[in-house]
Amino acid sequence: MSGPLTGVKVLEIAGIGPGPFCGMLLADMGADVLRVDRLQANDLGLPVPPKFDIMSRGRRSIALDLKQPAAIQTVLELAARADALIEGFRPGVTERLGLGPDECLARNPRLVYGRITGWGQDGPLAQAAGHDINYIALSGALHAIGRKGEAPTPPLNLVGDFGGGGMLLAFGIACALFEARASGKGQVIDAAMSEGAAALMAMFYGRMAAGHWRDQRGVNILDTGAPWYEVYETADAKHVAIGSIEARFYAELLERLGLDPAALPGQFDFARWPELRTAFAAAFKSKTRDAWCREMEGSDVCFAPVLSLAEAPQHAHNRARGAFVDIDGVTQPAPAPRYSRTPGAIARGAPRRGEGGAQALADWGFSQAEIDGMSARGALLRED
Secondary structure (H helix, E strand, C coil): CCCCCCCEEEEEECCCCCCHHHHHHHHHCCCCEEEEEEEECCCCCCCCCCHHCCHHCCEEEEEECCCCCHHHHHHHHHHHHHHHEECCCCCCCHHCCCHHHHHHHHHHHCCCEEEEEECCCCCCCCCCCCHHHHHHCCCCCCCHCCCCCCCCCCCHHHHHHHHHHHHHHHHHHHHCCCCCCHHHCCCCEEEEEEHHHHHHHHHHHHHHHHHHHHCCCCCCCCCCCCEEEEEEEEECCCEEEEEECCCHHHHHHHHHHHHCCHCCCCCCCHHHHHHHHHHHHHCCCCCCHHHHHHHCCCCCCCEEECCCCCHHHHHHHHHCCCCCEEEEEEEEEECCCCCCCCCCCCCCCCCCCCCCCCHHHCCCCCCHHHHHHHHHHHEEEEEC
């Protein structure tokens, strides 16, 4: 193992979306993440072979039948040995299973019990079903994303599930683990994706309160309202992105586009932004994306080509940085962020249900007799 979380044991109750993403982040940083899978396949998203399940990398797995008291006992014994636990059920589910915070913290007062839900553990919507698109809608984030005169555009499930969900929970767990070192006490983390998405919108709420942001789509500096913070089509039907906000960056943009500032509206002449957009669009349409890369990439224009998922790993900068790695023939993002002394690493690919479970139990302090007993009672699937 490698990374700043080496030695930290995390018990992950299998879920979808933000929970696995949180587990991936922790595993990438060296935590020993043991996932509790169900004995049988379930409806947790679209199933893919383990090698393609990138968010499940770095784990080992035990498969338990949580309808059996022996399996519940196993999870409680694991919680007693863990530093942190991740669960993403609706509020009250782990309590009904006998695996709630009270039961786990009674076994292990230092345990950090991380809970990730869409709406939080209480409130009028706590028991309602939802997905990323619903959580970011309630936070104000979805309303703000899109072009003027068009409906809001869902930004994949990056804002709710991952940025405002899994990453928020990973941050919460790291903070609680740090605090537990001093206090000797664990605690429960209530991470709600709707609130995480709202936290990501902090700057925009501040700017709106100051009168510098209009509560409309596509009319502000960062939401495609400004023609100098925009995506443009090139001659070969590809796209480039520019973010020339600062005056000197904007001046360089005009120079490299071959446009005369005296013949154009001012950068912040909001009423004449459509004229600027038309001029920029015509200029970018005159050359291919690669030609514009040769002209602008590496300059202070604040420029980048819009790359596809297939293209991004091949870009020279990403290759030089090792931003993507190949695991079992699958190209995927490398662990981030980077550390000078304790770099993160991908310990292994995603496990099959039960893969590595027996060895993980042994590493966590279970005797061979205990492991054999769980298997004999049918509460544990082993695929070692």
